[in-house]
Amino acid sequence: GQQVMQIPQYQHVQEGEDFTTYCNSSTTLSNIQWYKQRPGGHPVFLIQLVKSGEVKKQKRLTFQFGEAKKNSSLHITATQTTDVGTYFCAPKADKFYFGSGTKLNVKP
Amino acid sequence: SAVISQKPSRDICQRGTSLTIQCQVDSQVTMMFWYRQQPGQSLTLIATANQGSEATYESGFVIDKFPISRPNLTFSTLTVSNMSPEDSSIYLCSVTRASSYNEQFFGPGTRLTVL
Numbered sequence: 001g002q003q004v005m006q007i008p009q010y011q012h013v014q015e016g017e018d019f020t021t022y023c024n025s026s027t028t029l030s031n032i033q034w035y036k037q038r039p040g041g042h043p044v045f046l047i048q049l050v051k052s053g054e055v056k057k058q059k060r061l062t063f064q065f066g067e068a069k070k071n072s073s074l075h076i077t078a079t080q081t082t083d084v085g086t087y088f089c090a091p092k093a094d095k096f097y098f099g100s101g102t103k104l105n106v107k108p
Numbered sequence: 109s110a111v112i113s114q115k116p117s118r119d120i121c122q123r124g125t126s127l128t129i130q131c132q133v134d135s136q137v138t139m140m141f142w143y144r145q146q147p148g149q150s151l152t153l154i155a156t157a158n159q160g161s162e163a164t165y166e167s168g169f170v171i172d173k174f175p176i177s178r179p180n181l182t183f184s185t186l187t188v189s190n191m192s193p194e195d196s197s198i199y200l201c202s203v204t205r206a207s208s209y210n211e212q213f214f215g216p217g218t219r220l221t222v223l
Binding site: 031048088 | 118143148149150151152153200202208211212214215217218
């Protein structure tokens with residue numbers, strides 16, 4: 001089956017610091033999605049990446065899809081307390097699976 | 109986007125009983141899914157709910173334990189049968205639309221505790 005690793009598991013940052021989470025697959029992916037889940041909430045779609053080497057930006061968030069389409073990253077510049085939550089990658093091979101998630105805590 | 113409601117939002121049940129969770133969407137959607145999420149963990153796909161036919165189950169999940177119905181394009185139910193404490197979890201439904209590119213919209217979830 002599909003093997004997906006997401007690192008780190010946890011990240012604690014001071015407000016204003018940057019944050020990056022990585023998603024690595026053992027197989028080539030057709031595309032990858034990213035979701036954010038606030039504490040006590042449900043996952044909310046952030047973005048989908050499809051093309052090899054694709055980079056997309058949403059304000060302070062930058063998403064990248066690797067050239068080999070086996071890995072992806074989410075980078076947040078200058079974190080804010082509103083960024084607190086768990087970030088999941090959801091790679092798609094034959095179907096979508098969710099990575100293990102990275103829990104981000106931002107200290108004000 | 110899609111507005112999704114789930115009932116009940118939470119429940120506490122005795123072992124050996126069954127609970128049926130409902131998922132209602134405000135408009136027609138293409139795919140409906142059921143996930144399980146244990147506290148602090150990721151989401152695990154249980155099955156894809158197919159309209160008018162048997163659901164497609166993922167490895168480790170069987171119809172006898174998690175019967176699913178989808179009588180139309182906007183409604184689905186998941187039953188957790190013969191519950192044990194190991195079934196305590198959050199159960200989420202999600203949907204995709206034909207008009208969007210496979211992004212999943214999630215319901216608020218049902219928090220189940222089995223005593």
